[in-house]
Amino acid sequence: MVAVAGALFACFGPVTPAAALPPDPDNAALLYYQAFLLVPQTDDRALADMLANVADGTIAPNDQVKEYVKKCRDAIDYAVAASALQHCNWGLRYSKGFSAAFPHLAQVRSLSRLVLAEARILAAQGEYRQALERCLATYRLAGHIGDEVLISFLVSVAVDTLADKCVTAILDQMPADTGTLTWLKGQLAATPAATLTASKAMALEREVALETLRPERMADLPGILAEPGGTNVEEIRKAINEPMLARARESYANYMGSALAILSGQTPYVESYAKLRELATQMEQAAAKDPAMKLINAIAPAVTKMYVLQVRYKADFNALQAAVDVYLARTGAGRLPSSLPPAAPRDPYTGAEFKYEPTGNGFVLRCGAKDLEKNEIREYRFATPK
């Protein structure tokens, strides 16, 4: 028998079936694209709405949603597998500038709702660890969407925000468990949500805009910049000439330079917000007088809105991490701590720690300054299960 095996080895070499299989993709995007294709088609708008409501916790999972999520098993598996990969390249054609299509963004939002709906279902069944794993997969998915350009950043923020809500809901009902909380704390700290910023997105956005505003692309500009209900193609065509484009490029570079300096700076929220508002007002006033400024007003990102969102998003995520610290302190001491644990993440509105207040059935974390767009103090309520 040994002789036969030796002869076979001599003839064919080592037989390793696994080595014969092509490797699985190492690019997460390829798995996400397959996940999009594996979502069973439904024209049932009511079901889609219901799924979205379950994902964001507006309604509890019902049989219809559970049944649909079950049918989406393969799509969810692909999404979770994709989220575990380090590298993600969506293959976007940035060479097309502002016309570059981002079809994955719409799909990704829908896929994340599906994964989070499953997390809610698992949590309702008492399978908290698995439910949290789904949430973490969603954070990683948001990280894979990335912050290369502003719209990617925005969708990442939207997906992360949904995941924050889901983790909060799970913590509200999960019995005290030091092991799971310690694991969750480590996992949250490692999620890409902690590092996404609008500044990085704005840097590439600036490159795309400056490339679009080159004189060689003058013929394409009207088609790219005309907006439904806004400046029309003919208006832009009439207004554009080389000197005007040169002026637009220069003004755009200055505007983005000023905005980036504010966004990347360490100035307090209130001050940065005021500076960005002023910058936007200057731009609008200039646009009323100068066609070049009107042109760049159509492509310049809404930096104030962006900044408001970025800080809000950071506050939400930091508050969640701080809450995990509180839950952990509670499992150790058997009761809620009298103050926030010292290493808890800080409130980005003030740079100080969140205002912490135990309540009858849990605790509240409050920011120290108002969200200036909503004109309200953000607060986060957490329940402590018995």
Add this chain to the structure above:
Amino acid sequence: MSERKDEKWLDQQLQRAVNGTTPAFDAQAWKQKYAGEFQTLLGRSVQPSRLSAGRTVRRVLRGSIGKFAIAAALLATAGVLLVGRFGSTPVPPGSGPQPAAQQSPAQMVSMISLSAAFRSGGMEGLDKQCDRALERLGPRPTNVSMQELFKDLDGKG
């Protein structure tokens, strides 16, 4: 073939042709859009005729030539629709701004459109634009059976 089966067959052909979505005929919209043609049809209906329009359609459907004619017409229509949807025909210079409803799927999810949606409506605006795009883009049907594939390969599909 019964009238019901005829309808089912027609639905299936339509569904194949327009990529899996269930067809729905909006009679009111059609009447408004083609008011002249509708009046002509009404005018004809008062003329003495031995067959109603419905009967004529059913008769045509019963014959295999009629079916092929309808299938060919459907495929031609679908071809035009699909070229419009996925084709790479460049936008002619001078064409005006397109209302959101007329945007192609690629335009709906372009960097400029999504950014504009955020600029004008914040996250809600971006969400709506993504939802509209998703309605047009997918998800795609996944139940392609081997039988269908073989039919296509045989050229009988």
